[in-house]
Amino acid sequence: MFFDQPAQILALIRSGEAVQIGGPYRDPRARGRSSTPSLFQLGFGFAAIYLIWGSTYLAIRYAVETIPPLVMMGMRHLVAGVVVFGWVRARGVPAPSRRQWGGAGVAGGLLFLGCHGLLAWGEQKVPSGLAALLAATLPLWTVLLARLDGSESALGGRAWAGTLLGFAGVAWLMGLDTLNQRLNWMAAVGVLSSTLLWAVGTSYTRRAELPSSKLLSAAMQMICGGLCLLAVGLLAGEGGRTAIRHLTVQSLLSLGYLIVFGSIVAFPVYTWLVSVSSPSMLSTYAYVNPVIAVFLGWAIGGETLNLRILLSTLVILAGVFLVGTRRDRPVQFRDRVTIAEWRAETDRA
DSSP: OOOOOHHHHHHHHHHTOOOOOSSOOOOGGGTTOOOSOOHHHHHHHHHHHHHHHHHHHHHHHHHTTTSOHHHHHHHHHHHHHHHHHHHHHHTTOOOOOHHHHHHHHHHHIIIIIIIIHHHHHHTTTSOHHHHHHHHTTHHHHHHHHHHHHTSSOOOOHHHHHHHHHHHHHHHHHTOTTSSSOOOOHHHHHHHHHHHHHHHHHHHHHTTSOOOSOHHHHHHHHHHHHHHHHHHHHHHTTTGGGOOGGGOOHHHHHHHHHIIIIIIIIHHHHHHHHHHHSOHHHHTTHHHHHHHHHHHHHHHTTOOOOOHHHHHHHHHHHHHHHHHHTOOOOOOOOOOOOOHHHHHHHHHHO
16 A cells, blocks of 8 residues: 555554555565456456346346345345355355454445345336436446545546436436336335445445455355345245245246346356456446346336437447546655655654
């Protein structure tokens, strides 16, 4: 980490801890191993969360038709988390510590109980396409939180233009007559709140003490989130509203799709992308997913698709392009300290 205060520099020197000067520290033992993902790996990862998570909105709508939302989401993530956890541990990955389970519990509560729980509840009264459009506000929350917690340097005009352009496309797409539906504002606010909680959870995972194995970390978060969802769902009385004889094949197949593809496949990929891509680039899936969700809602779910939606799609994709092709700005640090400043800070240290 870089420091611009002499007191911090002096304290580190006294501690004997290794520090980086003038550039990122590279472990000599890592020579020959590349930690930078290839363009193909990044492209495959983003394609997975674009396509799979774009389709999960319709799957959630079908699943909650006969399965209560919190219980449904709880089963989805708990089953997926146990499967991934068992597979990773069988491959020899060390068991996580109690502190790591604590970090996973907080992250799972934010990402799954907070975000996915509210999303599933909202989709009982909001069409899947509209829910996806509301979720497209994620980049705004993500960029603001990234600037607040210091995980991203100052954004340039290209990134801001892309973010605002994509958000404008979403706003145009969300016109009252776009989907020819009467909007349930309480459910809509729930979906919007779920997006904010996902951004907060993602920001938290960048700082939390979690296992270095991204798969193990993802599995732990899914297990904790699934348990939280089931506990809250049962306390809310959803257990009494779950009747096996009323479950439809469509709901069960949708739940299976959410478990296998939406959680076992997509979420570990997302967890990996959190560690290798910038917050603004990662948040671009919130622009693409609504396009896929609206199209699938029209093609399969019988939801509305009109010229306004198609034109708005072009605006949204233009915003994705601008954000995705921006250049990161390096964070600016003081490059010199006067003797007087050094002595003053040294005396206080």
